[in-house]
Amino acid sequence: MxxxxxxxxxxxxxxxxxxxQGIDMEITDxxxxxxxxxxxxxxxxxxxxxxxxxxxxxxxxxxxxxxxNELEPKDRDxxxxxxxxxxxxxxxxxxxxxxxxxxxxxxxGEIDERVKRAAKTLEIEPFLExxxxxxxxxxxxxxxxxxxxxxxxxxxxxxxxLSNLDAKLRVQMRxxxxxxxxxxxxxxxxxTHDQVEAMTMGxxxxxxxxxxxxxxxxxxxxxxxxxxLFVAAFIGSPSMNFLETRIGADGSLALDGxxxxxxxxxxxxxxxxxxxxxxxxxxxxxxxxxxxxxxxLGADTLVYGRLSDGKGLVVRLPGTEVPKIGDRLPxxxxxxxxxxxxxxxxxxxGAA
Amino acid sequence: xxxxxxxxxxxxxxxxxxxxAIIAFPVWMTFVASTHDxxxxxxxxxxxxxxxxxLKNYSEILTQGYARTSGIPLTIALFNSMVMALGICxxxxxxxxxxxxxIVYFRFPFRMAAFWAIFVTLMLPVEVRIVPxxxxxxxxxxxxxxxxxxxxxxxxxxxxxxxxxxxxxxPDELAEASRVDGAGPVRFFFDILLPMSxxxxxxxxxxxxxxxxxxxxxxxxxxxxxxxxxxxxxxARQATAVDATPSWNLIMATAMLAMLPPVLVxxxxxxxxxxxxxxxxx
Numbered sequence: 001m002x003x004x005x006x007x008x009x010x011x012x013x014x015x016x017x018x019x020x021q022g023i024d025m026e027i028t029d030x031x032x033x034x035x036x037x038x039x040x041x042x043x044x045x046x047x048x049x050x051x052x053x054x055x056x057x058x059x060x061x062x063x064x065x066x067x068x069n070e071l072e073p074k075d076r077d078x079x080x081x082x083x084x085x086x087x088x089x090x091x092x093x094x095x096x097x098x099x100x101x102x103x104x105x106x107x108x109g110e111i112d113e114r115v116k117r118a119a120k121t122l123e124i125e126p127f128l129e130x131x132x133x134x135x136x137x138x139x140x141x142x143x144x145x146x147x148x149x150x151x152x153x154x155x156x157x158x159x160x161x162l163s164n165l166d167a168k169l170r171v172q173m174r175x176x177x178x179x180x181x182x183x184x185x186x187x188x189x190x191x192t193h194d195q196v197e198a199m200t201m202g203x204x205x206x207x208x209x210x211x212x213x214x215x216x217x218x219x220x221x222x223x224x225x226x227x228x229l230f231v232a233a234f235i236g237s238p239s240m241n242f243l244e245t246r247i248g249a250d251g252s253l254a255l256d257g258x259x260x261x262x263x264x265x266x267x268x269x270x271x272x273x274x275x276x277x278x279x280x281x282x283x284x285x286x287x288x289x290x291x292x293x294x295x296x297l298g299a300d301t302l303v304y305g306r307l308s309d310g311k312g313l314v315v316r317l318p319g320t321e322v323p324k325i326g327d328r329l330p331x332x333x334x335x336x337x338x339x340x341x342x343x344x345x346x347x348x349x350g351a352a
Numbered sequence: 353x354x355x356x357x358x359x360x361x362x363x364x365x366x367x368x369x370x371x372x373a374i375i376a377f378p379v380w381m382t383f384v385a386s387t388h389d390x391x392x393x394x395x396x397x398x399x400x401x402x403x404x405x406x407l408k409n410y411s412e413i414l415t416q417g418y419a420r421t422s423g424i425p426l427t428i429a430l431f432n433s434m435v436m437a438l439g440i441c442x443x444x445x446x447x448x449x450x451x452x453x454x455i456v457y458f459r460f461p462f463r464m465a466a467f468w469a470i471f472v473t474l475m476l477p478v479e480v481r482i483v484p485x486x487x488x489x490x491x492x493x494x495x496x497x498x499x500x501x502x503x504x505x506x507x508x509x510x511x512x513x514x515x516x517x518x519x520x521x522x523p524d525e526l527a528e529a530s531r532v533d534g535a536g537p538v539r540f541f542f543d544i545l546l547p548m549s550x551x552x553x554x555x556x557x558x559x560x561x562x563x564x565x566x567x568x569x570x571x572x573x574x575x576x577x578x579x580x581x582x583x584x585x586x587x588a589r590q591a592t593a594v595d596a597t598p599s600w601n602l603i604m605a606t607a608m609l610a611m612l613p614p615v616l617v618x619x620x621x622x623x624x625x626x627x628x629x630x631x632x633x634x
Contacts, residue, residue, distance in 0.1 A: 053528050074534035086525035090547040099543070100533035147533075 002064040002077075002154035002187055003029050004050065010058030011045055011211075019045050021211040022059065030185045032178070034202030036192055038234070042211040044159055047191045051157050052076050063154055074103075079148035080157040083164060085140045087132040087147075093119075094128040097146045111150075118146045121180070138169045145177070149184065156181070158190040162197065174201060195235050199223065207231045225339075229346040232275050232339055238302060240275040241313050244343060247272060253352065256287050256307045262340055264350035271343040274352070276333055278302065278316035286332030289313060291323045305329060379611075385604035386410070393600040409605045418590045418602050424578045426586065426606055433565055433582040434613065436501045440564030443506030445556055449549065452515035453541055457527065467516070474509030478570060486573055500574045501582075505567065511556050518552045519545070554624030562614045583610040 004027040011020035019042045027033050035043040048054040050061055052073035060067050068076045079100075087096050094115055101111045119125045122142045132140055141161060148156055161177070162170045178201050181188050192198055198205050199219045207215045207222060207230075215227035226232035232240045245253055247270045253260040255274070266272065289305035301322060303315045315331055323329045338352035381400070385393055388403035417425045454460075455467045478485075485504050494500030522545070530540045571582045581589075587610050590603045618625070 051528075051532060053531065073528075073532045078532065080529070080532045082525040082529060084523060084525055086523065086529035088526065088529075088544055090544075090550075099530075099535075103534040103539065147529075151533075 003027060004155055004187060004189070005062040005065075006046075006050075006059070007062070008059035009046070009049065009056060009061060011042070011049060011054065012057045019211050020049070023206070023213050025206065025213070025216055027187060027189070030187055032181050032188045032190065032201060032203045033206065034190045034192060034198040034204075035206045035208060036195060036198035036202075036234075037208035039193055040210075041208040043191045043193075043206075043208050046208070047157050047159055047189055050155075050189060051078055051080050077154045078157055079151045079153040079155075080159065081144045081148050081161045083160040085132070085144040085161075085164075087140060087143055089132055092129050092131060093124065093135070093143050093146075096132065096143060097150050100147065100151050114150045114152075115146075118150045121149070121183075122146050137165050138173065141165065141173055145180070149180070149186075154187065156186050156188040158188065160191055160193065162192070163194070170197075177201065195237065199235070207234060209234075225348070225351075226275075227348050229273060229275070229341045232341070232348075236277055238278050238314050238316070240277050240339070241281075242273050242275045243311050243313075244271070244273055246270065256309055256311075258286060260338060260352040262350055262352045263336070266340070266349055272349060273341045273343045275339040275341065276337055278314040280334045280337035281313070281315040281331045282334070283317065283321075283330065284332035285330050287313075287330070289315065289329045289331050291325050291327045291329050294322055294325065296320060296322065303329065382604045382607050382611075385600050386602075386608050388601050390597075390599040390601050394597060405601065409601050410609070413602050413605045413609070418586070418599070418606065424581060424586075426583065426609060428579060429581050429583045429586045430609065430613075432498075432501075432580055433584065433610070435498050436567065436571065436582060437561050437564035437613070439498065439502035440505045440567070441557055441560040443502060444508040444511050444560045445553055447506055448508050448511035448556075449515050449546075449553070451512045452519055453545065455512075456516055456519040457537065457540075470507075470512055471509050474507060474512075478505065482569065482573065489574060495574055496577045496580050498580075501571055501580070504574075505564065505570060508560070511560065514552060514556060515549065518549060522548065551624055551627045554621055554627075558617055558621050558625045561617050565614050586610070 006023050006025045006027075009020060009023045010018065012018040023046060025033075035046060037043045045054055049056050050063075052068065052071060052075075056069050060069060062068065063076060063078070073080075088099065091099065097115045097118060098111045101114065106114075115128075116125075119128055122145055124139060124142045124146060127135060127139060127143070132143065135143065141164075144161065158177070162173055165173060174197055177190075190197075190201060198207075199222075202219055204216065204218055205222050206213050209230045215222055215231045217225075217227075222231060222235050226235060226240075229242070233242070243255065245255060247262070247266050247268050248254055248259075249268050251262065251265060251268055253262065253272070253274065260274070287307055289303070289307060291303055291305045293304040295302040295304075298320070299318075301317045301320055303317060303323060304312070305315070306312055313331075315329070336351050340349040340352055341347065342349055381398075384399060384402050386409055387406040388399060389405050389409075392399060392403060413426045415425050415427070451470065455463060489495065489500050489504055492500075494503070526544060527540060530544055535543060566584060567582070568584050568588065571580075571585055575581055575585075583606070587603065587607050590606060591598060
């Protein structure tokens with residue numbers, strides 16, 4: 001159990017391509033941090049730098065106040081769960097879990113006790129003598145977890161551990177990993193490209209894009225107050241609606257006949273992008289939406305339509321009240337649900 | 353697929369049978385010849401069914417040898433062949449697995465150059481470099497020794513390449529997982545990589561054992577004393593005896609026995625051999 005500090009962490013290949021452009025973060029003891037971002041954003045690289053599998057080009061990583069930049073993975077006291085599980089194919093489940101302890105010279109009796117205990121926690125006791133190839137994906141995943149927890153490390157590192165599982169199992173394992181982490185109270189860093197996993201599992205998220213941490217915050221912060229256009233678009237499904245517009249002379253926003261008052265003062269004439277989540281729109285007088293497509297999800301319904309000025313908008317309506325295609329649907333926005341972003345920099349300006 | 357074309361079945365069986373006959377007939381004739389006495393084998397027509405002298409021929413060749421040329425018992429030659437074949441085969445596997453490990457898992461200057469150097473130089477057959485190799489071996493005083501028979505032949509591009517390809521197919525995460533688990537390179541090699549290479553090693557063992565066993569030119573050059581002759585050498589020497597009618601029954605008995613060990617290796621290691629070539633265990 002430990003704290004992990006990232007101070008101006010950078011990574012570049014050959015000095016030219018900078019894949020991680022300076023990340024700062026203090027991870028407190030027992031916290032569950034999720035690094036989320038699209039593929040190629042550098043999230044796995046960052047995790048591997050914490051693990052010691054990638055060299056750190058700049059900045060510092062400290063685990064429990066000890067700078068680990070130059071330490072081998074084995075000396076960092078971390079355990080890692082890989083996307084493809086990376087179980088040793090020729091060893092039984094028991095040996096897979098015991099291997100790290102054996103190398104560390106832990107006594108036979110203690111290895112046995114720890115492996116048995118971990119196996120019990122993960123409910124893989126019946127498979128201890130089997131080889132990895134005789135297990136299903138979900139079981140392999142548990143073994144990989146088991147290999148991490150028997151070590152009782154200072155931190156767990158997860159590299160997209162659920163992306164090889166089918167959708168149902170993924171949801172189940174998601175809950176279990178989270179529960180296990182709570183129970184053990186071990187500081188964890190979890191990499192995923194799945195924003196649902198990020199939202200549900202993380203105590204805090206790092207949303208990454210092109211090597212930059214766009215936002216670091218609790219899931220609710222990230223959802224309710226996205227720091228940039230990228231975060232706003234990436235978190236939430238379906239994605240936030242964006243409309244390009246300009247601040248009027250009086251500091252208000254004209255939108256399809258209606259007018260919005262930003263909560264903060266913004267210079268008149270500035271190009272802004274306003275965003276609203278589909279779930280923050282509902283039926284009521286405001287705008288007229290020409291319905292183009294309707295998706296029934298059961299619990300709710302997604303309506304794709306266009307405003308009179310031709311801009312596209314998605315609305316999420318509760319239940320199964322289905323407007324007809326071609327109908328005019330009056331929609332209104334919830335109070336204060338508009339997000340304002342600078343069109344050029346993508347930074348958040350405020351709400352409306 | 354349901355297919356009901358009896359003629360096709362008959363035809364394909366016929367092709368297979370002809371193929372088998374072409375390959376098996378000389379072996380059968382060798383066997384038949386090794387069971388008759390010398391006079392029968394010189395008379396026409398040559399018999400096609402086994403005769404009564406099987407035990408006599410084999411015990412003579414094993415204990416006394418072929419008196420007219422070498423006179424060393426075949427048991428000694430078989431032992432020499434076995435030492436050479438196992439030496440070459442195990443040596444090749446050990447050296448090439450270490451070389452491939454270095455090439456795949458370590459970053460060092462001229463790594464690819466080293467790989468290509470191994471690859472290119474060993475495409476040259478033994479015969480091309482045989483004179484300088486003999487010079488070196490003779491200079492080191494290794495003529496008429498087992499090490500002289502074995503060491504010049506134990507480098508192998510094929511095996512290095514095969515191991516390299518296998519190591520490349522092992523997911524990087526395994527190496528990383530073992531690093532996180534605390535295993536250094538040597539532990540990783542012995543605990544993870546070596547057990548995983550089991551089937552590849554078995555396949556190479558079969559190929560290289562046969563290669564080593566069938567060596568002819570090199571043992572011929574590097575051995576002067578008869579006590580270092582190999583079985584394959586004996587077969588050839590006996591057939592080219594100049595001043596007498598050859599005792600085909602004994603020559604063929606030698607040939608049968610010289611053929612036996614490679615056949616046994618293939619028969620007993622067939623399953624691992626095939627698995628090593630087709631399956632990658634991950």
